[in-house]
Amino acid sequence: xxxxxxxxxxxxxxxxxxxxxxxxxxxxxxxxxxxxxxxxxxxxxxxxxxxxxxxxxxxxxxxxxxxxxxxxxxxxxxxxxxxxxxxxxxxxxxxxxxxxxxxxxxxxxxxxxxxxxxxxxxxxxxxxxxxxxxxxxxxxxxxxxxxxxxxxxxxxxxxxxxxxxxxxxxxxxxxxxxxxxxx
Numbered sequence: 646x647x648x649x650x651x652x653x654x655x656x657x658x659x660x661x662x663x664x665x666x667x668x669x670x671x672x673x674x675x676x677x678x679x680x681x682x683x684x685x686x687x688x689x690x691x692x693x694x695x696x697x698x699x700x701x702x703x704x705x706x707x708x709x710x711x712x713x714x715x716x717x718x719x720x721x722x723x724x725x726x727x728x729x730x731x732x733x734x735x736x737x738x739x740x741x742x743x744x745x746x747x748x749x750x751x752x753x754x755x756x757x758x759x760x761x762x763x764x765x766x767x768x769x770x771x772x773x774x775x776x777x778x779x780x781x782x783x784x785x786x787x788x789x790x791x792x793x794x795x796x797x798x799x800x801x802x803x804x805x806x807x808x809x810x811x812x813x814x815x816x817x818x819x820x821x822x823x824x825x826x827x828x
Contacts, residue, residue: 678752679745685738694741698748702769707737709776725797 679698688694691711692704714729782788 675753677749679748681742681745681749684741684745688738688741691734691737694738695744698741698744700744700769702773703740703744706769706772706776707733707740709773711737713776 684694684697686694687697688707692706692708695701695704695707710733711730714726714733717726718730779788779790783790
């Protein structure tokens with residue numbers, strides 16, 4: 646008994662991949678490019694999980710935020726930098742997990758979360774530039790971080806105001822899109 650040739654039996658084409666069973670998750674049959682668990686584990690050393698994910702700018706930001714907070718805490722600036730240490734450390738682990746998951750979602754053809762793009766945001770590089778400029782200006786004597794230390798709550802106020810502004814703007818944009826169009 647002979648079978649009829651199919652399109653995939655052509656001599657120049659590779660064989661067709663086996664069909665997936667109905668209802669089977671594709672991840673069980675496809676080797677994903679990144680392991681979120683490994684990314685999180687590597688982030689136990691701050692920034693290493695981001696390096697694994699190919700997010701080098703993020704790796705530098707997390708590493709310097711962690712090490713810089715330890716340095717500033719040890720040099721007598723316990724408040725607020727002692728609070729930044731666990732925040733930078735835990736956020737680093739979570740970011741590595743989410744980054745690997747987003748890479749896998751893109752690989753599988755799904756949409757990643759809106760803030761997770763294939764290209765790193767310029768904000769990561771800009772934050773490195775800002776940190777570098779602050780340290781350089783302090784080292785050159787052009788800026789005295791000791792005198793500015795009492796004004797750090799202004800950063801919290803500015804960030805909080807930004808979050809309120811963006812939240813209200815998104816809420817207003819959502820309400821305007823929900824309203825029926827009147828002629």
